[in-house]
Amino acid sequence: MKAYLKLDHIDKSFARGGQVSEVLKDIRLTIDKGEFVSIIGHSGCGKSTLLNLIAGLTKVSAGAVLLEDKEVDSPGPERAVVFQNHSLLPWLTVYENINLAVSKVLGRSKNRAERHDWIMRNLDLVQMAHARDKRPAEISGGMKQRVGIARALAMEPKILLLDEPFGALDALTRAHLQDAVMDIHSRLGSTTIMITHDVDEAVLLSDRIVMMTNGPAATIGEVLHVPLARPRRRIELSSDRTFLRCREAVLKFLYERHRFVETAA
Amino acid sequence: MSIQTIEDTTVKAFPAKPAEVIAFTAKARRRIDPIVIAGKLARALVPPAIVIALMLVVWQIACSSPTASLPPPSQVWNEAYDLIAHPFFNNGPQDIGLAWRVLISLQRVAIGFGLAAVVGVALGALVGQSIWAMRGLDPVFQILRTVPPLAWLPLSLAAFRDSSPSAIFVIFITSIWPIIINTAVGVRNIPEDYRNVSRILRLNQLEFFVKIMVPAAAPYIFTGLRIGIGLSWLAIVAAEMLTGGVGIGFFIWDAWNSSRLPDIIVALAYIGVTGFCLDRLVAAVGAFVTRGTPAK
Numbered sequence: 001m002k003a004y005l006k007l008d009h010i011d012k013s014f015a016r017g018g019q020v021s022e023v024l025k026d027i028r029l030t031i032d033k034g035e036f037v038s039i040i041g042h043s044g045c046g047k048s049t050l051l052n053l054i055a056g057l058t059k060v061s062a063g064a065v066l067l068e069d070k071e072v073d074s075p076g077p078e079r080a081v082v083f084q085n086h087s088l089l090p091w092l093t094v095y096e097n098i099n100l101a102v103s104k105v106l107g108r109s110k111n112r113a114e115r116h117d118w119i120m121r122n123l124d125l126v127q128m129a130h131a132r133d134k135r136p137a138e139i140s141g142g143m144k145q146r147v148g149i150a151r152a153l154a155m156e157p158k159i160l161l162l163d164e165p166f167g168a169l170d171a172l173t174r175a176h177l178q179d180a181v182m183d184i185h186s187r188l189g190s191t192t193i194m195i196t197h198d199v200d201e202a203v204l205l206s207d208r209i210v211m212m213t214n215g216p217a218a219t220i221g222e223v224l225h226v227p228l229a230r231p232r233r234r235i236e237l238s239s240d241r242t243f244l245r246c247r248e249a250v251l252k253f254l255y256e257r258h259r260f261v262e263t264a265a
Numbered sequence: 266m267s268i269q270t271i272e273d274t275t276v277k278a279f280p281a282k283p284a285e286v287i288a289f290t291a292k293a294r295r296r297i298d299p300i301v302i303a304g305k306l307a308r309a310l311v312p313p314a315i316v317i318a319l320m321l322v323v324w325q326i327a328c329s330s331p332t333a334s335l336p337p338p339s340q341v342w343n344e345a346y347d348l349i350a351h352p353f354f355n356n357g358p359q360d361i362g363l364a365w366r367v368l369i370s371l372q373r374v375a376i377g378f379g380l381a382a383v384v385g386v387a388l389g390a391l392v393g394q395s396i397w398a399m400r401g402l403d404p405v406f407q408i409l410r411t412v413p414p415l416a417w418l419p420l421s422l423a424a425f426r427d428s429s430p431s432a433i434f435v436i437f438i439t440s441i442w443p444i445i446i447n448t449a450v451g452v453r454n455i456p457e458d459y460r461n462v463s464r465i466l467r468l469n470q471l472e473f474f475v476k477i478m479v480p481a482a483a484p485y486i487f488t489g490l491r492i493g494i495g496l497s498w499l500a501i502v503a504a505e506m507l508t509g510g511v512g513i514g515f516f517i518w519d520a521w522n523s524s525r526l527p528d529i530i531v532a533l534a535y536i537g538v539t540g541f542c543l544d545r546l547v548a549a550v551g552a553f554v555t556r557g558t559p560a561k
Contacts, residue, residue, distance in 0.1 A: 057465075075465045075467070077465060080465065081461070081465055087461070089459065089477070089480070091480045091481075091483070
């Protein structure tokens with residue numbers, strides 16, 4: 001099967017004041033269409049940098065990101081990002097935030113009424129249609145993140161990039177949003193890459209879990225297939241042997257083989 | 266660390282006793298209560314009224330002696346009654362009410378300040394956005410902004426050869442610096458995330474400016490505009506004293522030359538009230554425009 005997204009021998013280093021620090025080294029990964037892939041690793045291992053490279057927000061030092069065999073090196077709406085801190089524009093309402101994206105990305109292919117329907121459909125998808133006229137400051141953190149997901153989906157991306165999307169949320173809200181993301185993924189079949197540091201979240205949501213070694217010069221240590229049938233239900237899974245084995249495998253990787261050592265730097 | 270233990274131990278959560286339901290009486294919606302409003306108005310108006318009354322009394326006592334060089338309030342009231350009571354009379358080209366004169370000055374301020382706002386926001390955006398524009402322009406701005414407004418007047422008179430555009434230029438050059446500097450700070454403080462959003466959407470320069478930069482920097486821009494409008498009102502009065510014409514500034518100079526001190530005092534009151542209103546106006550527009558944007 002031909003790869004949908006291919007990360008081809010990617011290196012990334014940052015030069016600062018004459019000192020070059022190597023962040024990522026020789027990243028090789030292929031992702032199929034419709035796949036849900038999580039990238040997990042200790043903080044500082046460069047997983048957010050990797051997401052930014054795929055998004056095109058940062059340029060690779062060597063290697064290439066190939067989407068459908070074409071190199072991508074600048075950001076674009078076909079790789080929509082859901083940011084950790086939602087990044088909604090505070091002076092626009094929920095509706096206007098999504099409209100900004102929709103009218104820019106789909107302004108040519110859809111007329112006004114179609115765009116309106118499309119915005120409302122995406123708001124319905126994340127169950128936020130009721131808050132369409134609220135400003136970001138007036139809704140909760142979980143709701144903001146839902147709107148952020150709706151904005152990303154409304155761009156009709158080929159790949160959805162989630163940068164620790166639930167990191168700033170409390171555990172219960174986080175569970176709700178994980179269910180929402182699973183539901184959306186099953187309905188739309190969107191190819192998704194998610195950065196996370198939560199083992200349970202990675203196992204619950206992903207088809208594959210990419211485990212990063214510690215930096216500097218971090219690379220992909222192991223890739224774990226999660227052979228759990230969908231739809232997945234968190235309560236049933238909490239005692240499922242496969243789930244627990246996957247969880248154990250990731251934990252062992254993170255805390256035995258690549259234990260995070262706090263450096264003096 | 267085995268899974269077996271989970272299955273062996275019986276964990277059972279017992280249902281808690283049904284919680285008692287306490288009905289809250291709905292809080293009465295806030296209605297417009299005349300007594301509350303009257304109370305608020307009284308709190309806002311009574312203290313300044315008392316202070317003003319006290320100042321008038323002190324002034325009256327201090328200037329009552331026949332040798333006093335300045336007129337007491339009673340004399341101002343008597344001699345300048347026409348100006349106080351009829352702000353809108355019009356008896357020919359040089360004999361018009363103070364409100365007309367203020368409006369003429371305001372018109373000049375509107376043109377000069379309007380130009381300064383447009384140019385200032387554009388230059389500020391440039392300086393905030395481009396590191397090279399900042400390195401090149403910032404030192405120049407920092408030096409020019411310390412030049413007192415009236416020092417520009419001879420130069421602009423020489424350049425424009427007419428008093429009215431010169432006065433407008435002085436307004437422009439006085440009010441533009443705080444607008445540039447505040448806009449630049451605001452643009453530099455736009456969160457990286459907003460820039461990333463615009464990059465993912467592939468907004469072009471103009472769309473980024475209109476849809477992200479101006480709204481994001483709006484709290485800073487309005488701080489600059491508010492300082493700028495205050496400075497322009499300071500400068501117009503001084504400029505008009507020197508350029509002549511029919512503005513409020515020239516009126517003061519004219520009154521001084523014909524020793525009409527009470528007229529000057531009335532004109533000062535007009536200037537103060539107008540300046541206050543301008544400041545509040547810009548602040549109100551700013552509060553309206555930046556609603557929803559948290560000021561940082």
